[in-house]
Amino acid sequence: MTQLDATDIKILNVLQEEGRITNKALSEKLGLSTTPIFERMKRLEKDGVIAKYVALLNHKKIDRKLTVFVSISLKNHTRSYLEKFIEEMNQFKEVQEVYHIAGDFDYMLKIVTRDIETYQKFILANLSVNSNIAHVKSQFVLSRDKYTTAYKLDS
Amino acid sequence: MTQLDATDIKILNVLQEEGRITNKALSEKLGLSTTPIFERMKRLEKDGVIAKYVALLNHKKIDRKLTVFVSISLKNHTRSYLEKFIEEMNQFKEVQEVYHIAGDFDYMLKIVTRDIETYQKFILANLSVNSNIAHVKSQFVLSRDKYTTAYKLDS
DNA sequence: CCTGAAACTTTGGGTCA
DNA sequence: TGACCCAAAGTTTCAGG
Numbered sequence A, B: 001m002t003q004l005d006a007t008d009i010k011i012l013n014v015l016q017e018e019g020r021i022t023n024k025a026l027s028e029k030l031g032l033s034t035t036p037i038f039e040r041m042k043r044l045e046k047d048g049v050i051a052k053y054v055a056l057l058n059h060k061k062i063d064r065k066l067t068v069f070v071s072i073s074l075k076n077h078t079r080s081y082l083e084k085f086i087e088e089m090n091q092f093k094e095v096q097e098v099y100h101i102a103g104d105f106d107y108m109l110k111i112v113t114r115d116i117e118t119y120q121k122f123i124l125a126n127l128s129v130n131s132n133i134a135h136v137k138s139q140f141v142l143s144r145d146k147y148t149t150a151y152k153l154d155s
Numbered sequence C: 001c002c003t004g005a006a007a008c009t010t011t012g013g014g015t016c017a
Numbered sequence D: 001t002g003a004c005c006c007a008a009a010g011t012t013t014c015a016g017g
Helices: A006-015 A023-030 A034-046 A079-091 A116-127 B006-015 B023-030 B034-046 B079-091 B116-127
Strands: A050-057 A066-074 A095-101 A107-113 A133-147 B050-057 B066-074 B095-101 B107-113 B133-147
Touching: A006 A023, A006 A034, A006 A050, A006 B050, A023 A034, A034 A050, A050 B006, A066 A079, A066 A116, A066 B095, A079 A095, A079 A107, A079 B133, A095 B066, A107 A116, A116 A133, A133 B079, B006 B023, B006 B034, B006 B050, B023 B034, B034 B050, B066 B079, B066 B116, B079 B095, B079 B107, B107 B116, B116 B133
Parallel strands: none
Antiparallel strands: A050 B050, A066 A107, A066 A133, A095 A107, A095 B133, A133 B095, B066 B107, B066 B133, B095 B107
């Protein structure tokens, strides 16, 4: 693992909140010239510490009003079946996140759709036909009260 | 709600995957000149369709190896108690997401920490002392098999 | 959509400890 | 040697026409 120094950490904390900040503005914020910031950013990208830059959209303004957490238990847990399940989930754009979890269920999915009808159609067309799924439990989101993608790092 | 046309949707789909793409590169990708792309991006930002731009980090490279989904039920559900709970959760940097959910539990939290010891300390210091929490159920993440922040939009 | 001045990015060379 | 600063060359931005 790359060792991160205090300046790296400051850069990462800023970029996690302002992903399109200019090198110049970031440099001024940290009291350095553009060169070291530029080189550090490139290094952090190259080393994979920064995985990617993205725009986060307001889901309400693009007609994606429903989020559901779906817990799933599988019948067959052999490796190839797990891999097959994951591969399948990766193809569905409605499934934004997939976690293998310890406990009663095997997987937890985060599914986002336009509304409840679209959600039901999606489940019927894509999960209900999967013969390896034993159990499905849907937890509907009433409101999202906190959301951040940032890991606040301290030096 | 702002009405989005096919070009807006293409712009949003690209920016959700390449948040730092230059206006010029984006314009070339969509076969338009920089001016209309520039104006549309500014409009989408101003209207709040684009909420923000962020850098996503590789959690394994910054020593955040444990993710836990925590389901919580509260004792008192009056509005002011719910608001107090949310306000409290918003102060914890380890709590990245908070969802009010329908069903057995009231809230689901996504908590990210360095490791299991740090997690336990966090729970003991911050949740166990909350006298309004009735029940806590932790679901530990073994692996994250899909993760995207993008809503793939179709025209 | 085109244009160009202003702003930003990127690189090479040089300084300091 | 490593981390930084400066300045010039190369790109991009963004307002006017």
